[in-house]
Amino acid sequence: MSEALQILQKYWKHNSFRPLQKEIIDSVLSGQDTFALMPTGGGKSICFQIPAMINEGICLVISPLIALMKDQVANLQKRNIKAIALTGGIRSDEMINLLDNCQFGNYKFLYLSPERLQSDWILERIKNLPINLITIDEAHCVSQWGQDFRPAYLKIAELKNHFPNTPFLALTATATPKAKEDIITQLGLQKPQLFQKSFARKNIAYMVFQTDDKLFRIEQILKKNPQSSIIYVRNRKSCLDISTQLRYLGFKATFYHGGLTSKEKDKNMLLWMQDEAQVIVATNAFGMGIDKSNVKTVIHIQLPENLENYYQEAGRAGRNEEKAFAVLLTNSSDIIQAENQFINILPDKAFLNSIYIKLCNYFQIAYGEGINEQFSFNLNLFCLKYKFPVLKTYNAIQFLDRQGVLTLSHEFSEKISLQFIIPSKEVIRYTSLNPNDEEIILAILRTYPGIYDMQTAFNLPLIAKKSNHTETQIHALLQKLKEKEIIEYHSKNNDSRIIFNEIREDERTINRVAKYLENQNKLKREQLKSVLEYINEDTVCKSKLILNYFGEITNTNCGICSYCISKKNKKTDLVQLSQEIHSIITNEELNSREIQNRVNNKSDEVIFVIKQLLENKKIILKPNNKYIIKL
Known part of the structure; x- marks a missing residue:
């Protein structure tokens, strides 16, 4: 048994490597500069952690993501592997002690951000460490053709001068061909071994659906696939709104966003991880380090910023290799919203x-x-x-x-956050009894319509301007409302x-x-243009569009995406559908959703036929939004 496999079994409790992990580890152990492009869930961290454990010395890991650094250090420490991260907020004297520990304390991993290399004294200390491997995580940040380009990354190449015999390992989950070439050039990699896992996820069906009623479509999808699901939204308010609506419809749903406390995040995450909640509605703050194998469906209800992010978020489905669905719901207003x-x-x-x-x-x-x-x-x-x-x-x-x-x-963060904890009718009653407070309270309610539902960040100068009061007057009122238990009010001093x-x-x-x-x-x-091409292109396999975007050319259709399914399906006989709908509403009034449930056709086909029947004056729409036969 190889030493690498022994370490994998001892510390990570796995009996075999995932595809490409062993080849990348062998390349690093042979002293080669290495570039690895491994999509989400490929197990990138193992590729540098195991060779670092085999060789004498310490592995320097350069990463822009503080949360990810902390997470990896915590996971290594749980396995009794000595690791340190030089993150923000550490005083200089503490940093000196940490670097002393690295030099004399038999540590195996030192994590830091690229900006730390711009401090000459830190660079001098690193030069004296027994570095056995230099790993550049999230390497797409090196490229000016990557969305997160940071010039501080360009300093990394200078480490080549100080560690000419130490291999570099560049890791990223997403990079276009242009970005990949740029990364190799900017890091000064010498004849690097290139490893690229295919972007193809053969078990994921990429689906794009045009719909004006997204909640109804979500309800249909979740009923058809009652397994674990993620719904991605663009903001915190949507997290709360959609999860509340889903619970009202009978689904077990929770939510996750960056504004929750650590306790709330852990609680909601646990509900979902343990399958006590079928659905977690989340912003893109959710996902890093999440490895839940049985996610059946990932639904996006707004357009993503780029296909890189979409691919990573969609890729959280189907990690157990069973068939899964990545669904993007869109309508005509989404393009304007995305541009804004x-x-x-x-x-x-x-x-x-x-x-x-x-x-x-x-x-x-x-x-x-x-x-x-x-x-x-x-x-x-x-x-x-x-x-x-x-x-x-x-x-x-x-x-x-x-x-x-x-x-x-x-x-x-905002200095103040607050939430009304009594019903709206009681707030109205309070303002009628306290007319001097009414102007400020109305300004708050008009500015923050979700303030009854959740703790809301509060812009004091804005409310002062809108209500024509001083900030001192608003502070005094907030304190009074808190004492009367009308609001929950937190004042923070962390500009x-x-x-x-x-x-x-x-x-x-x-x-x-x-x-x-x-x-x-x-x-x-260009990235948004690629997203729009992905949703609007209805003559090409969706999986093929994603692969082509990442430079992986294929002529084979996936057979399971929304395009491929539409090609397989027989063309709907709209005359027959029209007759069927006409017959259904002959004896009872139905709305469009009820009609769709009866006929079991696609919503766009049903809407098209209903419009035709209306235009031909075969049916009429009543004020209660239900259709009847025109006599």
């Missing part, structure tokens, strides 16, 4: 320049100064002062963060922080990073 969400909020060079100059003025930083200065920062106050759109501004600041111009702490990483040079600073902004915006437009 993904394209119209992209900052251009002029907007970025304006944001940077206003930020410097806001904190009174003079030209040629500001390096390493830190400030408490409230995004909403800043946007209110300069009348900037919040999302577009946040994207601009995030871009400056990724470029290393400044650092925005990722603990951003985000901004650190300026270089001196202020206005246009010179922005000109230096503008080319990356242009590439990013161009890429995002």
Whole structure:
């Protein structure tokens, strides 16, 4: 038995490797630079963890995802493997102790973000460590043709000068052919061994359905496939709304988003993992590290930002190799909504320049100064002062963060969150008895319609402006409402922080990073265009479209996607369907949904025939939305 297999059995309790894992491990152990493109669920971490355990020394793992680093370190420590992560928020003296532990404490793994390599003293300490392997996780961030490009990744190639005989292993789950070539070039990989697992998931049926009633279609899908399911939505409010509606329809449903407490996340996750809830409705905050083998259906009810994300999220279905479904529900309004969400909020060079100059003025930083200065920062106050759109501004600041111009702490949240805990009619009764409070309360209710259902982040300056009151007056009212047990109210003091990483040079600073902004915006437009082609193209197999996007050309249809199924199905006889519908409603009034349940045809066919019958004046629509025969 090989040493690699022995370690796999001892620490991970598996008796065999997944496809390509052993080949990648052998390549790394032979000292070769290696590039591995393994889709979600392929077991990438094993590919560097096992060779690092076999060789003397420590494995340096560079990753942009703090949550993933913490998760991997925790999993290694559970197996009594010594691992450390240098994440944000660690003081310099603590970091020195951690690096001492790496050097003298027989540690096997050191995780850090690429930005850490920009600190000269950290780089100097790393040079003196017995590094046996350098792993670059989420390697698509190296490429300017990847959506998460971070210039700090470009510094990794410099490690080649300090560790010329140490193999590099680049890992990613999604990369187009152009991005793959760029990663190899930017990391300076020397004659790398290339391993690429096919993107084909032969057991997943990719389905795209046009529907105006998404909830009804979800109900049909979940009844037909009552096994474990995920429904992906775009925002937190939709999580709550859809899960509530599903429970009302009789499904066991829970939800998951980034705004939940750790306790709530763990509780809801456990319900789903243990199959006590059939469905979990989630934002894209859900999924990292989730490996539930029996997920039958993954449903997206809004368009994804790109096919990379969609492929990863859809790929959480069918990991037990049984047939599973990846369903995307769409309608005519989705395209406009997607453009508003993904394209119209992209900052251009002029907007970025304006944001940077206003930020410097806001904190009174003079030209040629500001390096390493830190400030408490409230995004909403800043946007209110300069009348900037919040999302577009946040994207601009995030871009400056990724470029290393400044650092925005990722603990951003509103100062206040609150929820009304009495029924709406009782709130109305309170306002009628307390007219002095009415203006503020109405401003809150109009701004946050979901505030009865969940703890809601609260923008104090905005409500002050809308209600024509001072922030002090609003604070006083909130405290009073809390004491009367009308609201649950939490005041937080954790504005985000901004650190300026270089001196202020206005246009010179922005000109230096503008080319990356242009590439990013161009890429995002192309990615959304690919999503629209995926949903609108009705003459090509859906699986084939996804494979082609990732550069995997195939002439074989999958046979199970929505396109392939439509080709197999006999063409519906619309005349016969028309007669059937006419006959059904001869003796009773039915709405369109009830008609569809009776005839068991596709919804678009039923709607088409109903419209034809209406236009030909064979049936009429009553005020109660039910159809009857026209006499």
